[in-house]
Amino acid sequence: MQQVYLGTTGLAVSELCLGTMTFGGAADRDTSRAIVERFRAAGGTFFDTADVYTGGRSETILGELLGDDRDDVVIATKAFGAMGEGPNDRSNSRRHLVRAVDESLRRLDTDWIDLYQLHRWDPTTPIDETLSTLEDLVRSGKVLHVGVSNWLGWQIERGVRLQEAAGYDRFVALQPQYSLVERRIELETLPAAAANGMGVLAWSPLAAGFLTGKYERGQSAEGQGRFAEWVDGMPEQGWDTLDAVRDAAKSLDAEPAAVAISWLLAKPDVIPIVGATRPDQLDATLAACDLDLDGETVRVLDDVSAPDRGYPYDFGAVEGRPPRD
Ligand SMILES: NC(=O)c1ccc[n+]([C@@H]2O[C@H](COP(=O)([O-])OP(=O)(O)OC[C@H]3O[C@@H](n4cnc5c(N)ncnc54)[C@H](OP(=O)(O)O)[C@@H]3O)[C@@H](O)[C@H]2O)c1
Structure with missing residues (x-):
């Protein structure tokens, strides 16, 4: 596994x-x-968690397992979600973040x-309060970098502009849901992150396992794990995308999961956050690091999974002028 910059x-x-x-x-x-051992053995050094995951146990177990390796790894975590019953046990308020x-x-x-x-945008707390709190956490040394998750394009832009005006450390990363079956962030959110030089941590890069090919079109996933309801609601475009992923995997002699992760790895500044419930599940996802998708395969996957670009996104081109990224 290669090292890259966030x-x-x-x-x-x-x-x-x-x-x-x-x-x-x-x-x-x-x-x-x-x-963790499987991931570390493959060269993995980057870990994502959140305070709310399994009621705090995810953070505790991760801390325990990393132990003496702490200097060799990078830990990302999150706050916002409810860690107690009270109104101040959640949110992006100063009171909550300082304790969290x-x-x-x-x-x-x-x-x-x-x-x-x-972890989320908080419409109940003035953004200046959140940003000055994050700045204090950075200055205190408790936090080295700050980022956002699940924010919209205008929220990112507003946050970064205010940080810039105040001379604060800026958000350096965005963590959105991003996979071959969830690309709507490409319309608004990713351009905002790119314009501000933010890295992208793609959550559910396998669409919670859907892109491993373990579910079948027309068959209910009921009783097949945590995401059965979500799989049963998958639109036809998702199943068409899975067919294309399976075709690509077959011709490359790879697993569908490796193709799906490799598609994300080919994007600039995108780091997939891979999940697992068993260590052997990592075999397919880690193999993505050795899989280079050719241009034609990427084009086929791009086309079949493209999000609907309605108004005003279809007003982008300027006739008579060459395109500019
Ligand atoms: N910021 C946010 O709001 C947010 C939200 C969600 C997640 N996240 C982050 O993103 C991480 C990954 O999310 P995710 O777990 O949804 O990612 P994912 O990589 O899309 O899905 C991982 C799940 O897919 C299944 N799977 C993986 N490899 C498989 C294989 N080879 N064969 C069969 N099944 C396989 C397993 O679930 P089963 O065995 O149960 O089917 C596994 O737990 C999380 O751990 C978290 O750090 C962030």
């Missing part, structure tokens, strides 16, 4: 990030240990968080 920062991370949402839930401690970061540091058993992400 966006325009000097922070070197592995080209795949390991998502730990399953730790302490679908993956018990021993299984989590085997997943200390709780995450304690659970992760570390003195610093490499990337601290706002």
Whole structure:
């Protein structure tokens, strides 16, 4: 696995990030240990978690498992979600974030968080309050970089412009859902992240396992795991995309999961956050690092999975002038 930089920062991370949402839930401690060992053995150094994952157990288990390796790895975590019953036990408010970061540091058993992400946009807290709090956390050394997750394009733009005007450290990364069956962020959110030099951490790059090819069109996924309802609601375009992924995998003698992850790896500044409930599931996703998709395969996958570009996105071209990225 190669090392790359997170966006325009000097922070070197592995080209795949390991998502730990399953730790302490679908993956018990021993299984989590085997997943981390498999990822580390392949050269992985980048880990994503959140305070809300499995009620804090994900952070605790990750901290325990990384142990003495802390200096050799990069940890991203998040705050916003409810960690208690009260109105101040959630949100991007100063009161909540100041406490949340200390709780995450304690659970992760570390003195610093490499990337601290706002898990969601918070319409209940003035953004200036959130941004000045994040700046204080950076200045205190508890947090090295800040990022956002699930934000819209205008929210990113507003946040970064305000940080710039105040002389604060800017958001360096965006964590959106992004895969061959969820590309709507390409319309608005990704251009905002790119314009601000932010790295992109793609969550659910396999669409929670759908792109491994383990589900079949026309057959209910009921009783087949955590995402059955979501798979049963998959639009036809998703199944057509899966067919194209399977075709590409067959011709490349690869697993569909490797093709799906490789498609993301080919995009500039995108780091897939791969998840697993068992260590052997990583075999297919890690193989993506050795798979280079040719231009024609990428074009076929791009075409079949393209999001609908209605108004005003279809007003982009200027007739009589060459396109400019
Ligand atoms: N920021 C956010 O709001 C947000 C939201 C969600 C996730 N995330 C982050 O993204 C990470 C990854 O999300 P994700 O788990 O949805 O990612 P994913 O890589 O799309 O899906 C991983 C899941 O797919 C299944 N799978 C993976 N490889 C497989 C294989 N070879 N064969 C069969 N099944 C396989 C497993 O689920 P089963 O075995 O249960 O089917 C596994 O847990 C999370 O851990 C978290 O760090 C962030």
